[in-house]
Amino acid sequence: MRLALRPYFLIVxxxxxxxxxxxxxxxxxxxxLFDFSASKPQPDMVxxxxxxxxFTQDSFWNSAxxxxxxxxxxxxxxxxxxxxxxxxLHRSSRVxxxxxxxxxxxxxxxxxxxxxxWKLMLQPSVGVVNHLLRPVGxxxxxxxxxxxxxxxxxxxxxxxxxxxxxxxxxxxxxxxxPTSPFEAAxxxxxxxxxxxxxxxxxxxWPYVLVAVxxxxxxxxxxxxxxxxxxxxxxxxxxxxxxxxxxLEAIRFQRYSFGISYTIVLWAVxxxxxxxxxxxxxxxxxxxxEAK
Amino acid sequence: MTLRKRLLGWLAxxxxxxxxxxALFPVAWMLIxxxxxxxxxxxxxxxxSPTLDGYRTVLGDSEGIPFVRFFVNxxxxxxxxxxxxxxxxxxxxxxxxxxxxxxxxxxxxxLLSFRFAPxxxxxxxxxxxxxxxxxxxxxxxxxxxxxxxxxxLIVWIMRSYFADLxxxxxxxxxxxxxxxxxxxxxxxxxxxxxxxxxxxLLAFIFAWxxxxxxxxxxxxxxxxxxxxxxxxxxxxxxxxxxxxxxxLVSVVPPLLLALLIQRYLVRGLSFGAVKS
Numbered sequence: 001m002r003l004a005l006r007p008y009f010l011i012v013x014x015x016x017x018x019x020x021x022x023x024x025x026x027x028x029x030x031x032x033l034f035d036f037s038a039s040k041p042q043p044d045m046v047x048x049x050x051x052x053x054x055f056t057q058d059s060f061w062n063s064a065x066x067x068x069x070x071x072x073x074x075x076x077x078x079x080x081x082x083x084x085x086x087x088x089l090h091r092s093s094r095v096x097x098x099x100x101x102x103x104x105x106x107x108x109x110x111x112x113x114x115x116x117x118w119k120l121m122l123q124p125s126v127g128v129v130n131h132l133l134r135p136v137g138x139x140x141x142x143x144x145x146x147x148x149x150x151x152x153x154x155x156x157x158x159x160x161x162x163x164x165x166x167x168x169x170x171x172x173x174x175x176x177x178p179t180s181p182f183e184a185a186x187x188x189x190x191x192x193x194x195x196x197x198x199x200x201x202x203x204x205w206p207y208v209l210v211a212v213x214x215x216x217x218x219x220x221x222x223x224x225x226x227x228x229x230x231x232x233x234x235x236x237x238x239x240x241x242x243x244x245x246x247l248e249a250i251r252f253q254r255y256s257f258g259i260s261y262t263i264v265l266w267a268v269x270x271x272x273x274x275x276x277x278x279x280x281x282x283x284x285x286x287x288x289e290a291k
Numbered sequence: 292m293t294l295r296k297r298l299l300g301w302l303a304x305x306x307x308x309x310x311x312x313x314a315l316f317p318v319a320w321m322l323i324x325x326x327x328x329x330x331x332x333x334x335x336x337x338x339x340s341p342t343l344d345g346y347r348t349v350l351g352d353s354e355g356i357p358f359v360r361f362f363v364n365x366x367x368x369x370x371x372x373x374x375x376x377x378x379x380x381x382x383x384x385x386x387x388x389x390x391x392x393x394x395x396x397x398x399x400x401x402l403l404s405f406r407f408a409p410x411x412x413x414x415x416x417x418x419x420x421x422x423x424x425x426x427x428x429x430x431x432x433x434x435x436x437x438x439x440x441x442x443x444l445i446v447w448i449m450r451s452y453f454a455d456l457x458x459x460x461x462x463x464x465x466x467x468x469x470x471x472x473x474x475x476x477x478x479x480x481x482x483x484x485x486x487x488x489x490x491x492l493l494a495f496i497f498a499w500x501x502x503x504x505x506x507x508x509x510x511x512x513x514x515x516x517x518x519x520x521x522x523x524x525x526x527x528x529x530x531x532x533x534x535x536x537x538x539l540v541s542v543v544p545p546l547l548l549a550l551l552i553q554r555y556l557v558r559g560l561s562f563g564a565v566k567s
Contacts, residue, residue: 006471007386011398014383014446017375017438021405024416031416081310088307095304099311104556106314108549109542110500110517116524116538117317120324120531126332128320160317165560172557210561221409224502228521242411249415250507262412273407277400 032260038253050260059236059244060261067240067265069151071219074158078215081159082166083208087200089167090174100171107164111157115228118157119144147237150230154238157225162218166211173207174200206280206287213276220269241265318542324535332531345536354523354530358537361519366544367430368505368515369498372437373445373491380445381487385475387446388453399450403562405443410503413439418507428509436504441494447562448493452486453479489555496545516541 032050034043054060089096089103106114121128122143130139144150177200185195223242226232232239232247241261249258324332326341349358387395417436418427426432456479464474480487505515520537523530549556 007390007395010382010386013379014442015398017379017442018401018405020435021413021439024413024420025408027420028412028416031419085307085310088303088310091300091303093300093304093307096307099307101553102311102315104549104553105318105546107560108496108500108545109318110502110545112502112517113500113520113538113541114317116520116534117321119524120534121317121320126531160314164314168557169561214561217407221407223410224517227502227506242409245409245411245415246507249411250418255415255419259412259415262409262415265409266412269407269409 028259029263031256032263034256036256038255043256046256050256051264053257054260054264059239060264062236063239063241063244063261066151066236066238067220067222070155070158070222070238070240071216073151073155074162074219074222075212075216077155077159078163078166079208079212082163082211083170083204085163085167086170086174087196089171103164103167105164106161107168109161110224111161112224112228114161115154115157115225118153118160119229122153144230145234147234150234150238154222154226154229157229158219158222161225162215166208166215169207169211170204173204176207177203203287206284209276209280209283213273213280216276217269217273220272221265318539321535321539324531325539327532329530329532345532346540349523349533349536349540354533356519356522358516358519358540361514361516362540364430364433364509364513365499365515365517365541368433368437368513369495371430371434372441372498373494375434376438376441376445376494377487377491380442381449381480384446384449385453385479388450389458399447403443403447405439408439410439411507414503414507421508428512428514430513432508433505433513433515436508437498437501439504440497440501444494444497444559444562445490448490448559449483449486451558452483452490456482486555489552490559492548492552493556493559496548499545 033045033047035046035049036043085103089100109117122130124130124140124142124145127143129143130141133139133141142149143153181199181203182195185199190198221242222240223246226238226240226243227246230238232243242265245258245261245265247258248254248261252258323337323339325345326343327339328342328344331339348354349356387399414436421427421432426435460482461474461478464478465471469477499515500517501515502517505513505518509515509518516537520534520541523534523537552559
């Protein structure tokens with residue numbers, strides 16, 4: 001009996017700490033059933049009224065759309081660029097060996113600091129990016145002041161910070177692949193593209209998928225990059241769900257309503273994580289069998 | 292080697308260098324910007340007379356922003372969160388690696404799922420709660436909430452380190468008359484020490500880099516560098532050199548630590564999902 005209980009006993013402290021977080025989560029869920037706000041400190045129970053308002057508001061659907069655009073865009077560019085960088089580093093040229101050591105640098109910089117750095121560089125009139133683009137006649141781009149520009153700029157910052165993450169995981173994957181299939185392909189005189197599509201990519205996919213899952217999940221709940229770069233603007237063009245929730249709950253002090261936004265986002269992220277992790281498990285098993 | 296192959300090799304190197312220019316230029320540019328004197332910020336770009344005035348102002352309180360205190364705050368709360376997470380996380384990781392018990396996988400997934408939860412979902416209720424309990428803008432409040440970042444990381448990675456140890460080692464120790472506790476402290480723990488070191492540093496970096504928690508749950512006393520660096524952008528005249536200096540000072544600790552643990556980074560970043 002003592003033996004059977006031991007693992008629980010060892011996990012209890014961690015769980016207690018976790019409950020310290022679960023409790024406010026439950027509390028938040030409870031709050032969303034009231035019209036709790038700074039102007040209504042004695043709130044009434046409104047049941048699902050907050051959620052109904054969320055789902056019937058255009059601004060919610062706009063935020064949801066922007067969030068998806070951001071997450072898909074960032075994750076897609078990071079995957080392609082990250083895998084490309086990993087492939088180039090895997091060639092192991094002298095240049096690559098030197099550069100590999102500094103690959104992690106952007107990843108270690110807080111995203112909010114990265115956004116501040118890019119904000120300074122993207123200033124329309126005094127930023128260095130436009131200064132460098134002036135000779136090619138592109139010196140006047142309003143990077144973060146137009147709707148499309150703001151969204152693309154924030155995705156660019158995300159790409160700058162997190163491409164190394166994908167590259168590191170892909171590189172680790174490449175280095176763990178068995179060598180014999182590639183030797184056989186080389187003996188058969190297979191072209192690079194054929195080898196890449198038929199051998200490298202399928203075997204590498206489980207590793208890349210881990211990176212994609214992490215990047216997609218994380219970008220769905222992006223906050224710091226947008227907060228420092230555009231604060232959701234201009235207009236609502238970069239108003240992702242977490243920024244909207246922040247404005248509603250903290251800035252306008254409509255607590256219940258703001259939390260409703262994050263609960264909806266949480267549900268989406270949780271579902272997506274479950275589906276992707278299950279899919280990943282299937283792919284990893286298949287890859288293990290193939291080896 | 293054929294000419295074609297050599298050309299392709301150069302092309303690949305050139306592409307790589309192009310990416311690294313994109314990756315490194317912003318940091319180099321911040322260094323330049325931080326060394327510019329205030330009156331040359333908007334004039335000529337690459338020629339200027341470097342000065343440490345920016346750093347002096349940032350580290351010297353003179354703009355009314357106590358950046359040094361924010362720096363110390365970051366150290367205290369990140370360190371506190373890591374230590375507390377190690378204290379509760381190591382036993383949990385060990386238990387889940389050694390014993391398959393009812394609900395273990397679900398418990399572990401729940402812990403991991405916090406990695407994916409939108410921070411604001413818990414922050415807003417915590418904000419209300421902290422105001423009532425007097426934890427708003429305190430070290431204890433920040434350390435408590437930074438667990439969300441550090442604990443899942445430590446449990447998941449240490450779990451895979453413990454799982455890599457063969458149980459026979461501890462069983463041999465038990466046969467030699469060690470108690471379970473002694474087997475853990477004298478056999479298992481020393482063997483995973485490199486893992487503990489790496490994961491602690493990584494957790495520290497993640498805690499240090501966090502922005503949302505200090506933004507909402509602190510105002511002045513316990514505020515950290517990530518929020519503090521942003522305050523130099525405010526005001527009617529943007530102080531680019533100060534912002535750049537503050538940004539650079541705030542990335543020094545994570546960058547130094549990252550260089551130390553480079554070898555262990557993959558496992559840490561992917562939460563042990565990719566076995567290396």
